[in-house]
Amino acid sequence: MENTILEMRNITKTFPGVKALADVNLKVRKGEIHALVGENGAGKSTLMKVLSGVYPAGSYDGDIVYDGEVRNFKVIKDSEEIGIIIIHQELALVPQLSIAENIFLGNEIASKGVISWEQTFSRTKKLLAMVGLKESPSTLVTDIGVGKQQLAEIAKALSKSVKLLILDEPTASLNETDSDALLNLLIEFRKQGITSIIITHKLNEVRKVADQITVLRDGMTVKTLDCHAEEVSEDVIIRNMVGRDLEDRYPPRSVPIGETVLEVKNWNAFHHQHRERQVLHDINVHVKRGEVVGIAGLMGAGRTEFAMSLFGKSYGHRISGEAYMDGKPVDVSTVRKAIDAGLAYVTEDRKHLGLVLADTILHNTTLANLPGVSSAGVINDIKEIKVATDYRSKLRIRSHGIYQETVNLSGGNQQKVVLSKWLFSDPEVLILDEPTRGIDVGAKYEIYSIINQLAADGKGVLMISSEMPELLGTCDRIYVMNEGRIVAELSKEEASQESIMRAIMRSGENK
Structure with a gap:
């Protein structure tokens, strides 16, 4: 004692x-x-x-x-x-x-x-x-x-x-x-x-x-x-x-890869505060239907800055470049326009940017797609309740009901509410920024299964993660970023922790 x-x-x-x-x-x-x-x-x-x-x-x-x-x-x-x-x-x-x-x-x-x-x-x-x-x-x-x-x-x-x-x-x-x-x-x-x-x-x-x-x-x-x-x-x-054996950390996926759904060309952005500092340099990426594409890199590489600047110019200024959906140029200059173009962005900061913590699961679920539960500008309460109830069940959100405030949920369940919100917006491309941060292995498996289902439905997924095993276990192809630049593109067969780090180190030496 x-x-x-x-x-x-x-x-x-x-x-x-x-x-x-x-x-x-x-x-x-x-x-x-x-x-x-x-x-x-x-x-x-x-x-x-x-x-x-x-x-x-x-x-x-x-x-x-x-x-x-x-x-x-x-x-x-x-x-x-x-x-x-x-x-x-x-x-x-x-x-x-x-x-x-x-x-x-x-x-x-x-x-x-x-x-x-x-x-x-x-x-x-x-x-x-x-x-x-x-x-x-x-x-x-x-x-x-x-x-x-x-x-x-x-x-x-x-x-x-x-x-x-x-x-x-x-x-x-x-x-x-x-x-x-x-x-x-x-x-x-x-x-x-x-x-x-x-x-x-x-x-x-x-x-x-x-x-x-x-x-x-x-x-x-x-x-x-x-x-x-x-x-x-x-x-x-x-x-x-x-309470059980988890035989595989990453659920298997066998999905045919389709045509390119998202293409970004020559994307540049400058820092939102230090306005003369360029943080993104000529980024070129593409995502195909049914494909999960990862973005690897060390902290500060510019991954989140790229995702946020692409999603309605939520980050940075003097942003330039072109975005295409299904081969056609799209306007992503505001969040509303980015959503209308078929993009959705699950932020890494769910508490401050992803949720209204003082509000309920019900209202957070429908927030990004209010027209989907409205008629003539008036929310249909019955339809909204049905949508929130369906997503709570589908994503297995542990709560005592859809009227529970999200601030009282665990981190993993908060993340599922954020996913519900963007899934209800029915995007063509879902950008996931650290989607399993602070989440246990069981909940991670469920989120990987949701990603696989999106791919099976013909959507494109762009996934940012600091956990290399997660990228290697879930992605079909991986871009490597360093200091605001794409420094490598690796197929599933080429990708490993060693090849990703080698690409980062080599790009630093070549500067």
Whole structure:
């Protein structure tokens, strides 16, 4: 018992109409990395919000025992004061403030109400050195990438004398290099005696760093696996997560490839803020009916910028180039015109750009195609309800009904609502930007099946993903982007992780 830093006993948490947690038990040892895994909606984030005080004592049943004492956290500050720090999937940084200001926001180094900037910047330098961040403390958060923002969040946790660090999907938005750096940092923290709980769907990362793995399913504890006592394979983790063997990560697809449905020629765009900086250079791509085409590249390669600029000029300025659908030029200069031309875009940022979180599944589903549920400009409520109900059933959206607000759904189910919205618009080409980010293996399989069905229906799919195995497992052809340019086009037979990275590295050398 003396080696246990945290024990959560019989935690039960209920929301209106939904029991999110049912008698969950979790025991974490001091100085270990403990992974919490499970399908979307299994209750992982809810459990950590209970632990950190986001859901205060009294709003749940059960006990939290930390450092041998029963704790009742009323607010997050209560848990932070004894060293429990949670870093949520959506980073809580203010983009227009400096790194130093963000780290000590709400925890300022001050005397008689006056902030000591000299001490603030001096301490920030030491904290940044601890997490391997070389930026100046005065650098604005908006000017550093997501990976570095994640490290700034961890530096903020260290400033509060963290003993138990909770990370919710810390690598979901990171490329492989940044992910490895963060995982190595957790290993270093372990050597220093800091305990970590990590929630992630990337099972290779779990196996790399975890000492123990607790699996949740449907709001209940399924099993805790000791990685030092037994060999824990990804298949074992998956079997416990989904309650069955998942024989193939990628559903088979055999679809005849048709004629070219989308062609983009000589596409250029400049940065939306730094207006003299060109971010896309003469992009040429095409997608055929029944074909799934991937776009690979490192973070910052320009993949999302290309997708958004093509979809109604949602990103950038001074955009030039030509787009063709079925061989005919089309106007994609606004989102409405892009939709009318047959394009749909599933954003990588579902919470801010993909959904109206405060609205229901019902209204989000029909949002991109209101004419489809309207007559003479008036929405037909019965038709809208039928459409939303059909897509909820077809995409297996786990909720207590179509009137549930999307903010209360798990990440995977939110993604399915975004897909529902664009599928109802009946596009000819669906652009998917990181469609499985932050989603468990079971939900991923369902989304891959939806992609396959679109291809079977003769649609074209253009898919951006930072997970190379995902591109290799789902795509018929892969474009490789680097620094705003297409640097290679690989057939399914030619494509491998090595050939993709070789193309990226070679293009960098040739500059």
